[in-house]
Structure formats: structure tokens, C-alpha cells
Amino acid sequence: MIEVHELTKRYGRPGAGRLAVDRLGFDVGPGRVTGFLGPNGAGKSTTLRLILGLNEPTSGTATVGGRRFRELPRGLRDVGALLDAHDVHGGRTAEAHLAALARTNGIPRRRAAEVLEEVGLAEAARRRIGGYSLGMKQRLGIAAALLGDPPVLLFDEPVNGLDPEGVRWARGLFRRLAAEGRTVFVSSHLMSEMEHTADDLVVIGRGRLIAAESVADFAARGTRRSVTVRTADPAAAPGLADALAAGGATVRRGEAGTLTVTGTAADRVGVLAFRHGVPLAELTARASSLEEAFMELTADSVEYR
Ligand SMILES: Nc1ncnc2c1ncn2[C@@H]1O[C@H](COP(=O)(O)OP(=O)(O)OP(=O)(O)O)[C@@H](O)[C@H]1O
Numbered sequence: 686m687i688e689v690h691e692l693t694k695r696y697g698r699p700g701a702g703r704l705a706v707d708r709l710g711f712d713v714g715p716g717r718v719t720g721f722l723g724p725n726g727a728g729k730s731t732t733l734r735l736i737l738g739l740n741e742p743t744s745g746t747a748t749v750g751g752r753r754f755r756e757l758p759r760g761l762r763d764v765g766a767l768l769d770a771h772d773v774h775g776g777r778t779a780e781a782h783l784a785a786l787a788r789t790n791g792i793p794r795r796r797a798a799e800v801l802e803e804v805g806l807a808e809a810a811r812r813r814i815g816g817y818s819l820g821m822k823q824r825l826g827i828a829a830a831l832l833g834d835p836p837v838l839l840f841d842e843p844v845n846g847l848d849p850e851g852v853r854w855a856r857g858l859f860r861r862l863a864a865e866g867r868t869v870f871v872s873s874h875l876m877s878e879m880e881h882t883a884d885d886l887v888v889i890g891r892g893r894l895i896a897a898e899s900v901a902d903f904a905a906r907g908t909r910r911s912v913t914v915r916t917a918d919p920a921a922a923p924g925l926a927d928a929l930a931a932g933g934a935t936v937r938r939g940e941a942g943t944l945t946v947t948g949t950a951a952d953r954v955g956v957l958a959f960r961h962g963v964p965l966a967e968l969t970a971r972a973s974s975l976e977e978a979f980m981e982l983t984a985d986s987v988e989y990r
């Protein structure tokens with residue numbers, strides 16, 4: 686379990702500077718993939734660094750199994766993490782890099798070969814990392830996180846730079862790690878990356894918590910149903926739009942007699958159209974996607990437009 690409580694990080698001078706994380710609180714449980722989402726600059730990387738003890742919080746706590754990262758006795762065997770795939774010595778081979786990590790963490794050397802095999806880098810194990818593509822570096826970073834076979838894993842934007850096959854592989858890996866009972870916390874700024882991978886979501890914006898709940902609950906919360914209605918007679922569209930608006934619906938007019946209606950159900954739109962003698966060519970009820978829910982909920986905290 687990862688426990689984050691009233692976590693706050695201000696960069697720069699006290700009282701001034703930049704509030705990157707603002708009284709954040711959430712738990713990340715085992716046996717599930719938890720997506721950590723937020724627009725660029727929301728504070729995801731900072732939060733992960735605070736959990737890993739790489740930065741000191743201004744106030745609040747971030748613990749793993751009730752202990753601060755620094756108090757965990759087994760290092761990479763307690764928590765594995767991929768933070769920055771570029772943060773590796775380019776002159777080393779992947780094998781040497783992992784062997785060094787294994788040595789300093791009391792992990793048997795054979796694990797290096799095992800995890801390289803697991804991430805699909807066995808054949809590139811003796812090549813210098815400097816010549817790796819971004820996707821290969823991501824795979825290597827994932828291998829390093831897995832090295833100690835830890836029960837808790839953190840991944841910061843792990844699928845950045847992976848090709849579609851790689852993205853699919855990574856998703857499968859995260860699901861498998863969670864199925865093994867591990868705590869898997871994966872950051873992304875794209876809901877589409879998490880939609881089919883995560884069980885739970887922690888969503889932040891401008892350092893503040895927006896949501897911490899299951900994917901299903903998140904989707905239901907953001908869902909604004911809309912109805913698309915298209916008349917066979919575009920000249921009749923304004924009349925129908927007025928009738929809908931008079932009934933309290935919000936109507937947006939599109940091209941060629943198409944209306945997008947929110948605030949009322951599709952069957953009600955059909956009845957109104959019938960009453961006003963408007964011939965319909967289309968009547969479609971639409972639930973907003975998870976992506977739309979995410980955009981809607983984080984709209985106020987998007988920093989860079
Ligand atoms: N070392 C630092 N010194 C000062 N400000 C920083 C530092 N690191 C991050 N910040 C600021 O803190 C805020 C949060 O940054 P962070 O990298 O944690 O966000 P993020 O959600 O990971 O963003 P992205 O998706 O773009 O990586 C940003 O406004 C950033 O500019």
C-alpha cells in the first residue's frame with residue numbers, strides 16, 4: 686500500500702516559489718493497477734519523487750506500507766521504480782547497468798538476465814545503452830524496476846516512446862504484475878493510455894487531488910449524456926431546437942440540421958420531434974467517454990493551453 690497524506694511540495698523560497706503538490710491525499714492498494722493522471726505540470730513526477738524519498742516534502746507524508754521510503758530496509762526489493770528512462774549511464778551495457786544495481790541492492794546477479802529477457806532486451810543486453818532508442822530505454826527502466834521482484838512498483842510515463850506493440854506489451858505487464866498481488870502505480874497525462882489498463886485512478890490538477898476512485902466510478906462521475914439528433918428537413922431544425930430549449934435542454938446547432946442536445950433524454954427528443962412534425966434522420970444517445978470525463982474534470986487545471 687502507498688499512503689499519501691496532506692502531501693505538499695513547494696519549490697523555491699518558503700512562502701513564494703511554486704506549489705507543485707498541494708495537500709494531496711490518496712492510497713494506492715495492492716492487486717490493482719492504479720493510473721496516476723493529470724495534465725502536464727500537474728505534479729505527478731514530483732509526487733512520485735516524494736514517495737521515493739528523492740525530494741523532501743514541504744509538509745505531509747508519503748509512505749509505503751506505513752514507512753517512509755528511506756526507512757524501507759530492502760531498497761529495490763521493497764519498491765521498484767521507473768522515473769526517467771534517460772537517467773542511465775550511456776557508456777554502460779544494459780547488463781552491466783543492471784548488474785551494478787543488483788550488487789548495490791543485494792539482489793542475485795542472475796536477475797539481470799531474467800529481467801532483460803522479460804522486457805525483450807535479451808539480445809541487446811551487451812550493447813551500450815547510449816545507442817538505445819527511447820523505447821529500448823523505457824524497457825530497460827522497466828527491467829530495473831522489476832529487478833528486485835518488489836511488491837510495489839511505480840512507473841512515470843512508462844509507455845512514452847514505446848511503439849504500439851510495446852504499449853500493448855507494457856499494459857499486459859502492468860496487469861500481470863497487479864494480478865500477482867503487487868501495487869502498481871502508473872503515471873500518464875493521457876486517459877486513453879489508462880482506460881484499458883487501470884482499475885483505479887488518482888487524478889490531479891495543479892498539484893491538487895481531483896479524484897481517487899475506480900475507473901468505473903470516475904467514468905460515471907464525469908458522464909454527461911448527450912443526444913445527437915439530425916432532421917431530414919434542415920429547415921425544421923431551428924424549430925426543434927427552440928422546442929428543446931423551451932423544455933430546459935441545452936442545444937448546440939451543427940451542420941445540415943444536426944443538433945447536439947444535453948440535459949434531456951433521447952426518447953424525450955423523439956417525442957418532441959414527433960409533436961412538432963419534424964422528420965428525423967438520426968437520434969443517437971451518447972455517453973461521454975472516459976477521455977471526455979478527464980478533460981472535463983481537469984479543464985480548470987490545465988496550465989499550458
Ligand atoms: N525542481 C524543480 N524546481 C522548480 N519547479 C519544479 C521542479 N520540478 C517541477 N517543478 C514544477 O512543479 C510543477 C509540477 O511538475 P511535475 O514535473 O511534478 O508535473 P507532472 O505532472 O509530472 O508533469 P508532466 O506530465 O509534464 O511531466 C510544474 O509546474 C513544474 O514546473
